[in-house]
Amino acid sequence: MTARLSSFESSLDELGVSVTRVDPGSLCERLDELITAPAVGVAPEEAFDDPSLSLAETAIEVDPTPAALREATTGVTGARVGVADYGSVTLSMTDRGSELVSLFVDRHIAVLRAADILATMEDGIDALDDEIGRTRGSSIIATGPSATADMGALVNGAHGPRDVHVLVIEEEGS
């Protein structure tokens, strides 16, 4: 798994996406360092069904109003799966609006569990096939910031975030 994590990190590095490892205990602290205020979020506890991953202790406004979302600079959401060889994360759509929070901001921070990093895109798609087969849900395979070359040169930050950061939670003993 360490190999996967480092391969994931080097893929992200090539994409110009910064990545931080964190243990569960210091998640909130690290998030507070990484956000540019104002920040909104969908608690990763929802994505991972793990109450310990709450954002209550952070400066992040959880479940914001649409107006607050539009004012926000940073959006924090969970990411279900990481794909090591591409540096991709998968963002599941939820009725709490994680799609909005990860998209209508300048800076997206994706929180991912190290154990959810898969080696290849094939594994990633299989995981999505399984998830979508069960839930008939929707997911984004997101790789790096939004970008466009339509204006004569490559520019990060087209309609979506111009800056992406991935926070990898390393469980103890993992």
Place this chain on the structure above:
Amino acid sequence: MATADELRELMRTEGAAVATNTQAFNDGRYASVSDLEDYEALKREARAIKEDAIERLPELLERLTETVEENGGTVYLADDAADANEYIRSVAAEREANRVVKSKSMTSEELEVNEVLEKDGVDVVETDLGEWVLQLADEAPSHIVAPAIHKSRDAIAELFNERFDPDEPLETAEELTRFARETLGEQIIDAEVGLTGANFIAAETGTMALVTSEGNARKSVAATDTQITVAGVEKIVPTVSDLQPFVELIGRSGTGQDITSYISLLTPPVETPVVDFEDDTTPISEFDNDREFHLVLVDNGRMDMRDDEHLRETLYCIRCSACSNSCANFQSVGGHAFGGETYSGGIATGWEAGIEGQDVAAEFNDLCTGCTRCVNACPVGIDIPWINTVVRDRTNRESEGPADWLVDGLTPDDEDEGAPLQKRFFGNFETVAKLGSATAPVSNWLAGTTVSRQFMARFLEVDPRRELPTFERETLVDWFADRESTVVDPERRAVLYPDLYTNHVQVDRGKAAVRVLEALGVDVVIPQVPSSGRAPISQGMVATAADHAERVADTLAPHVADGRDIVVVEPSDYAMFQREYERFVDEERFTALADGSYEILEYVYGLLENGSDVSALATTEDGAVAYHSHCQQRTLGLEAYTVAVLEECGYDVATSDVECCGMAGSFGYKSDYYELSMDVGDRLRKQLQVDGVRERPVVASGTSCLEQIDALLERQPRHPIELLAE
């Protein structure tokens, strides 16, 4: 058909931007696919999925309809564009939509749905930045993936500044992007309907894949309460897991990105709450997600394409744009010339013929020279040049033939009498060449006279700026007939195939080939063999080409059975044996000939590898050459053999990497295309003129390449075999 004037104008106004961008994509593709562990296997997998999906299309359509309805959406199967538009109109009307925001969709362009909605007073906004630029400029896309590829940053800045008159004039790509993002961002959150395309749709779950980078498709769906997706019926695949090879290939093949920023896998209606963006009291999670979803699946000729044995392959196309970017002609003129109503690039011929009709495809189909550089680039292995050939053949058949008096004696095969005179002239080049050699030097002298050049310019549209090939009085076959083999105890026995050019025009390279082969201990014979059919096939004269193939296969079969290898000098003829003959002769004869034939330098390489002594050849201590491989030769993976042999003979070899020299058989001779051909050639010229290469003698494998380089440079190029025979 674009005239020489129109092409010249396009090259002048759009050529530079198109060339820079397409070449960057193309280079990116090479770099990106080389990172894949098994690129070829991935392409085969992608191909197999598409083949299977199109085969099972009716069943998958039914399944998809079920799943989308289970998910709470609606499916509408539209027969044609009018039908689809009527449905989309009714959805927008029912929703009382003031604004529809669109993400990039070729299918919606095919429908021309914007105009229809606008007539109803709906504000239709393209949110892909490139599409938005074109919407503002009222221009058509010039590329299937990067629609505004023909516009420079300066032109976009000028457009925005004029149109919006910002406080500070916009200038950098950064500023332009920011401005577009803000302007469009406001419009998106205000819209009722989001209209998207789909790159793939998985029948099993009703999940669509959208391949994007900007995030506008995500926003168009997330910010509206009604999602309409239009997609051709060919987009259906069985399951989400079938998407894997496409996810890995589509970005790499197109713009050279390993993967685009977002691959959205949407199983609509999506869960995201439908929010009021002005609301500053209600938390997002308290909004309902009561979205409507309408999937409009468009036939518009596709089911007929599925039944058409030649056009069917077009339906495998995933619209990645590799066939545009890898195309030398496209790199010069872009999709405004090399394209039809909606689609552009090599595969556009198939799409436009199937969707709009033969006549639309005929408008630009001649820009495909059959160089095959797109074939290996296509992630689903479509034989794009073949589709172009078939459509050209059909076009020939639909048109009136030229007056008999012009054709008499020139064109022995009347299967293709619909073809225009110019095509029949080039297509029957064998007759011309035979006549040319028989009457040389008079024929050469005559061809150079004003009267004859005027005739050619007028009726054959041969550009007067081109030098014509000079026919040799003594053909290679005649020369060989008078000589004795010099090999007593042969290592191998071979037929040197007397291709048209080697036999009639570049006889010296044929003689050199004989000398090299004999020096390496090969017993050579050169029988009379018909020409390969390359010339007629390039003019879309399929029946004539097939007839050539039959005769060549028949003539060579006894030699192959007798244990002789078939060795070919001209790469385009060798490529016929390896690729096109599969369509023309039965499997047994095809395989025997394909397996038993070799390109000349490939053969020499094999001999050297198997123990022949290189010292039997002309070698050098410190020679340096520049080598331009032939397009079809490179597609077959043969360039490396020539380079290896030259290196073994002591040469330092600098290679070109342009996709094609621009001559491409008869293409560069035609008046309409002469300047385009020279524009393409100019990229090769530059590579041959850089420091460290400029001084080197040039060698090239193809006849066309040799003629083109001769026209481009002072230095006279030669075939590499001639270096080995000195």
